[in-house]
Amino acid sequence: MQSSLGRKSPPTTLQRLLLIKWDFWTVVTLLVYVFMFAFIIYPLFSLLMNSFLSEDGQVTIQNYILFMKLKYYRSALINSFMVSSVATVFAILIGVPLAYITSRYAIKFKGLLQIMVITSLLSPPFIGAYSWILLTGNNGYITRFIHSLGINIPSIYGWHGIVIVFALQFYPHIFLYVSGALKTIDTSLEEASESLGMNSWQRLRTITLPLIFPTLSAGALMVFMASFADFGTPMLLGQGFKVLPILAYEQFISEMGGNPAMASTLSIILILCSTLILFFQRYFVSRKNFSMTGMRTPKVKELKPVLKWVFTILAFIPACISILPQITVIITSFIKTKGPVFQSGFSLGSYREVLFRVPRAIINTYSYSILSIIIMVVAGMLIAYILVRRKSKVTAFLDGIIMIPYVMPGTVLGISLIIAFNKPPIVLTGTWFILVIAYVVRKIPYTIRSSTAILHQLDHSVEEASISLGVPPMKTFFKTTGRLMAPGVLSGAILSWITTINELSSTLVLYYGATATISVTIYSEVITSNFGTGAALASILTMTTLISLIIASKLSGGKGLSL
Numbered sequence: 001m002q003s004s005l006g007r008k009s010p011p012t013t014l015q016r017l018l019l020i021k022w023d024f025w026t027v028v029t030l031l032v033y034v035f036m037f038a039f040i041i042y043p044l045f046s047l048l049m050n051s052f053l054s055e056d057g058q059v060t061i062q063n064y065i066l067f068m069k070l071k072y073y074r075s076a077l078i079n080s081f082m083v084s085s086v087a088t089v090f091a092i093l094i095g096v097p098l099a100y101i102t103s104r105y106a107i108k109f110k111g112l113l114q115i116m117v118i119t120s121l122l123s124p125p126f127i128g129a130y131s132w133i134l135l136t137g138n139n140g141y142i143t144r145f146i147h148s149l150g151i152n153i154p155s156i157y158g159w160h161g162i163v164i165v166f167a168l169q170f171y172p173h174i175f176l177y178v179s180g181a182l183k184t185i186d187t188s189l190e191e192a193s194e195s196l197g198m199n200s201w202q203r204l205r206t207i208t209l210p211l212i213f214p215t216l217s218a219g220a221l222m223v224f225m226a227s228f229a230d231f232g233t234p235m236l237l238g239q240g241f242k243v244l245p246i247l248a249y250e251q252f253i254s255e256m257g258g259n260p261a262m263a264s265t266l267s268i269i270l271i272l273c274s275t276l277i278l279f280f281q282r283y284f285v286s287r288k289n290f291s292m293t294g295m296r297t298p299k300v301k302e303l304k305p306v307l308k309w310v311f312t313i314l315a316f317i318p319a320c321i322s323i324l325p326q327i328t329v330i331i332t333s334f335i336k337t338k339g340p341v342f343q344s345g346f347s348l349g350s351y352r353e354v355l356f357r358v359p360r361a362i363i364n365t366y367s368y369s370i371l372s373i374i375i376m377v378v379a380g381m382l383i384a385y386i387l388v389r390r391k392s393k394v395t396a397f398l399d400g401i402i403m404i405p406y407v408m409p410g411t412v413l414g415i416s417l418i419i420a421f422n423k424p425p426i427v428l429t430g431t432w433f434i435l436v437i438a439y440v441v442r443k444i445p446y447t448i449r450s451s452t453a454i455l456h457q458l459d460h461s462v463e464e465a466s467i468s469l470g471v472p473p474m475k476t477f478f479k480t481t482g483r484l485m486a487p488g489v490l491s492g493a494i495l496s497w498i499t500t501i502n503e504l505s506s507t508l509v510l511y512y513g514a515t516a517t518i519s520v521t522i523y524s525e526v527i528t529s530n531f532g533t534g535a536a537l538a539s540i541l542t543m544t545t546l547i548s549l550i551i552a553s554k555l556s557g558g559k560g561l562s563l
Helices: 013-019 024-050 062-069 071-104 110-122 125-136 141-148 159-184 187-195 200-229 232-237 244-252 260-287 305-332 349-357 359-389 393-402 410-420 432-456 460-468 473-501 505-510 518-527 531-555
Strands: 335-338 341-346
Touching: 024 260, 024 359, 024 393, 024 410, 024 432, 024 473, 062 071, 062 260, 071 110, 071 159, 071 200, 071 244, 071 260, 071 305, 110 159, 110 305, 110 473, 110 531, 125 141, 125 159, 125 232, 125 305, 125 518, 125 531, 159 200, 159 232, 159 305, 200 260, 232 244, 232 518, 244 260, 244 410, 244 505, 260 410, 305 531, 335 349, 335 531, 349 359, 349 531, 359 393, 359 432, 359 473, 359 518, 359 531, 393 432, 410 432, 410 505, 432 473, 432 505, 460 473, 473 531, 505 518, 518 531
Parallel strands: none
Antiparallel strands: 335 341
16 A cells, blocks of 8 residues: 655646746746736626616616616617628629629729728728718718709618718728638639539529628628627717617716616626627538639639720729718818818818817827837737747636637727726726727737738747857847848738727727827717818828828738738
């Protein structure tokens, strides 16, 4: 019988920590976990706990019961699903034919078309909503013109207007995803179906669409999630039509004092719905997946001159309509104004007023975004290295945490950060620092994704050779690996930059007077009918987006952004 003296007791937690090899990457992993737990897990946990509190601080499920009982709350959830679903359907109806035409046929001006499509995607939705108000609002240019012909049309306000703006704003997700899939599809399957007597429509329906379904569903998910989480467009166009992000915002920030517990409840329901949609898409794709070799990619077909022009015009119709908001705000920004009323003639008055009245908003936007992008680039590269080169259960769990911002609408993130950091020992509400944190948390997944993509393409032997020559791992990363990653990472980081300068939903919850940004100021100007200054500020964002796209294209060697 073995003596108990001969048995080894299991190591304690302290002993396990002492056995860990504490190198540079272990420290980085620990710091990343601290950041993620501090600004993602802890705020989310605080939000969840707050949703179970009554007004007098007692633990209760009354908020969830109220949500189920009151039609006011249920209707907002139904409205959110309705506009998001319908917008996704319309985005597919626009994006799939456009992708098929541009990827399979040699139409004219393809490069210009792609620039227009990407520009319309990266412009913030609330600017699109504002532009459509100028064009088709109650007193819009197009509305007045059509009324002068004796034809009455409904204005852009209401749920149908929200759907139109979402579809025109987000169909580029479908276009870009499907275009990539159609260019790599194996044509031997289509040729085999053609030899069996299938016509073009049957071949498209039974072969092509099933093959690209996983990619198409990923694009559709992006459209649905973006529509479901958007705050600015329903707020500007709804006129009483409530969706869940608006309701959460109004419950949290109310003239009557607000109801943070109910706002937390609505926020948790928003996250649950987004997560369920994400899992549903992945489950559905796993059951309907198709594979192909991709050995014979399709060739672009030449068309007869007349047919080429017909297809070109058909492709440019949705692209021109979707970029109309950007053109509208730029032109409108130069029209003379007298208060909220536009006058005949052109001037720089709106720009002068912007520079005189709200220069701080412009400075804030660029300073906060520059600081955020620096953090995102450095942290994104380090996190990507951990995920790709230091694979383990620890890093796999970290990868899961990084996915959380994908299902957190900006409004929800803002509310969770305020609930978590509005009392001692750490008070961040009312500071610029909390805005930078929100931008980093929301946008860093873009940078991490571009960093991991480029890192997968780099040969591990370069780092091994450097370390074998006695160069420490940290120095090797910053002098060798980091430099090789930089061009691809910066191209992806510009996407984070563009979405950061245009961020509205989280900023609107977190800012106070001195930390207002351009997007918040545009929103305020539109609400108060100061359309001239709103257009000038929107034009500044639009031009910044265009310049950023050009820089990204140069950095990526003309390949453009990887969205």
